[in-house]
Amino acid sequence: MASRQSLTVNQNLTIRLLRVLRYNKARIERAMALLPAEHKPLFQVLPFLLHINHPEFPGYVSNSNVPIGLNNFSFRDEIKNALMDFFPMQHVLIEDIKQIWPRQRAIDALLLMGSIGTIAQSDESDFDYWVCVDGKAHSPEALSxxxxxxxxxxxxxxxxxxxxxxxxxxxxxxxxxxxxxxxxGESAGSAQAVLLKSEFYTTNILVAGKAPFWWLVPESTTQQQYYALREHLEEGGSPDPDWFMDLGHIERLDPNELFGAAIWQLGKAMDSSFKSVIKMAKLEVFLENAENEQPLCNLLKKRVHNGDEAPGNVATIDPYALMFDQVIAHYEAKGDDDVVLLLRQCLYIKCDCELSKAAKDNEASFKRRIMIGYAKRWGWSRNDLMHLDNLENWSFQEKIQLFRRIHQFLILCYRRMSGKMPKDNQLVSQEDMTVLGRRLDTFYSKKPNKIEFLRSGMDELVYCPTVTLKLTRRKNGTSLWTMYSGDQLGKLNKSVEKTRITNAACLVRLMLWCICNRVIDANSEILLDYDTDPISESDLYQFVKHAVNLFPPVKVNSLPRTALISPQKIEACLVVLNFTTSRLKATVEDVVVIYSTSWGETFLANGVEALNGIWYDLQEMPAGSPCCAYVPHCSQRQRVFDTFCDTADHEFLLLS
Known part of the structure; x- marks a missing residue:
């Protein structure tokens, strides 16, 4: 009786394994179908580069103790062909691969996670690999x-x-x-652990090596049952325990991770707004249903095990679509039409399918089929699709309005969750909390004199290769500078309002804001409209050149951890003298002080007294980081600089 029961268990495990492998194969095929032709060989080449260590191939480490060798990895024809494409000069080594093939296998598995192989995969999708090793089998030096x-x-x-x-x-x-x-960097640390593992299980693709044992157990399995099944496997049997690794089980998600996870997603929105909207919404849905709903990864696994109700249909299962369906159903039930529309738009833009246009050569039918199904269900017309497909050509104001809606949703969602989630037992570490909190503070907070971040999350959509600068002189004697996208020379304000980027009374502030927010750079064409004396286009180009060098745009998520847990320091300082005043005057008429900090913030203040407020900080600037001064080219340039230096009580370098 026991042996019959054991046989049944093994048979069930084997059936599940076959369906999981079929699903994994379908995910790989989708990933390959969506990859541009020139990138397809990478899918084969990257595992190979982890498998070997040779000076003629990328990733070589000149130490024989480096752990290499992928479990269950073999040299197939598609790998050989890909290597020939990428490394034709190494054809001798590739033809006789045995001479560089490792004798031992130190890497248990290589798995992909994220949008690859789903409807959300695009040409810009990152490849996020988990390289799984037995940490106990290797020294810290070897892992390094x-x-x-x-x-x-x-x-x-x-x-x-x-x-x-x-x-x-x-x-x-x-x-x-x-x-x-x-x-x-890309690691969430303690901000989300079980949630991260759940996302990994939901989206992972086994590229090479051992599969997570989690895939074999039923979705409703308890922790105790999970390990009982794990112990049930017999070496050399079917399934063989050597085919699997134990990354742990997930019964329930942990509400105590929500606080850190929500802050993490707010941070990710700085770089990837459309994806973060959906993921933040997913966290809110989880919070609302934490007591009675299974993790998404378990729901997906159930569908894989069931063959999506019919064996052979696992190819129809898409992790991203499954997540979106769960999220959108929640907000549709609440009747929140504005949020539902925003989520639909963000999914469509993120998936980059462009249904109003003919299918791309590398566009997989599964992706287009799923997205067409969504568009029909939502009642979107061809004009609706054309509008979203033409996002790059939206007016600057239209783009900014979309990004405002996104970040407004993120902040409101976070606030709603903050009021409901438990805070006493949150699992995020204090140091991680400091790092994530300071990144958010840098990006979102408003402070006196701070150059605020444009909350876009997609730099390529706000960059302007050509801009036009106009000056409005008011009756009260003040001036207003306005920046427009494109060539708007001689055009009236009403006709160009949609192209308006921003305006400011201080020209230096306006220019710096555009530089810090990647609206313009040193390659942008800057057109100067009429009646803007004494400013010339040459002055603007010179300023942009120096400002881009001293205050390059900050990617907040890339700020070093060490800098964020250390006291804030000034890293660069520039004083701009007489930028908008007469070029004939030898006296210092106008002073603008700009400085940036180690926490990624840039500040601008008017008047020489602004230097007094940061005098102590300037003395602590890193060695080799001089304070600089810029004076527009004119006959009085050196005299203006010398006069300023006589009163500045600090050394400055005059920029040419």
Whole structure:
């Protein structure tokens, strides 16, 4: 009886395994179908580069102790062909691969997570890999060498193909215990652990190596049942325990992670607004249903195990669509039409399907089919689709309005959640909280004299290759400078209002805001409308050149952790003299002080007295970071600078 029961268990496990493998194969096929032709070989090349270590291939580490070798990885024809495409000069090594093939396998598995292989995959999608190893089997030095190799491969892909690849070195024991290190770069650290593992299980693709054992157990399995099934496997049996690794089980998500996860998503919205809207909404849906709803990964696994109600239909399951359906149903039930429309628009833009146009050569039918189904269900017309497909050509004001709606939703969602979520037992560490909190403060907070961030999250949509600057002289003697996108020379204000970017009484502030928010850079064409004396286009180009060099746009999520947990310091300072005053005067008529800090903030203040307020901080600036001064080119330039230096009580370098 016991043996018959054991046989039944094994048969069930084997059936589930076959369906999981079929689903995994379908996800890989989708990923490949959506990849541009020139990037497809990367899917084969990257695992190979982890498998070997040779000076003729990227990722080489000159230390034989570096852990290499992927479990269950074999040299197939598609890998050989991809290598020949990428490294034709190494054809001798590729033809005789045995001479560089490793004897041992130190890497248990390589898995992808995220949007790859889903409707959300686009040409800009990052490749987020988990490189799973047995941490106990390797010394800290060996793991450090492996990290060095991974970083070198990431850099090679970025430099050669302009694709973001992130390898997360994941020690199996730590992942099992929900230990994901510290919040740095792409890592959420303690901000979300079970939630991150749930997202991993929802979206992972096994590229090579051992599969997570989680995939084999039924979706309603308890922790005790999970490990009972794990122990049930017999070495050499079917399924063989050597085919799997134990990354841990998920029964329920932990509400105590919500606070950190919500802050993490607010931070991610700085770079990826459309995706973060949906993920923040997902957190709110989870909070509303924390007591009675299974994690999304378990619902997805149930569908995979069931063959989506019919064996062979697992290819119809899409993790991103499943998440979106769950989220949108919540807000539709609440009758929140504005939020529903925003979420639909964000999904459509994120998925980059462009249904109003003919299908792209590399566009997979599954993605287009799912998105067409959504558009029909929502009652969208072809004009609706054309409008969203033409996002790049929206007016500047239209784009900003969309981004305002996005960030307004994120903030309101966070506030609603803050009022409901438990705060006493939140799992995010104090240091991670400091890092994430300071990033949010840098991005969102308003402070006196601070250059505020334009909350876009998509730099390419706000960048203007050509801008026009106009001056309005008011009857009360004041002036207003306005920046417009495109060539608006000689055009009246009413006809160009949709192209307006921003305005300010201080020209230097207006220019700096545009630079800090990636609206313009040193390559932008700046057109100066009539009656703007004494400003010339040459003055503007010179200022932009120096400002871009001293105050390059800040990517808040890339601010170093060490800087954010240390006291704030001034990193760069520029004083602009007589920028909008007569070029004939030798006296200091106008002083604008600009400085940036180690926490990613840039400030601008008028008047020489502004220097007095930061005098102590200027003395602590890093070595090799001089305070600079810029004076527009004119006959009195040196005299103006010398006069300023006589009273500044600090050394300044005059920029040419």
């Amino acid at each position: 060498l492996l990290q060095e190799k991974l970083t070198a491969i990431e850099q090679w892909v970025q430099d050669q193909y302009n694709i973001e690849v992130h390898f997360f070195l994941s020690e199996i024991d730590k992942v099992r215990n929900n230990d994901f290190g510290i919040a740095e």
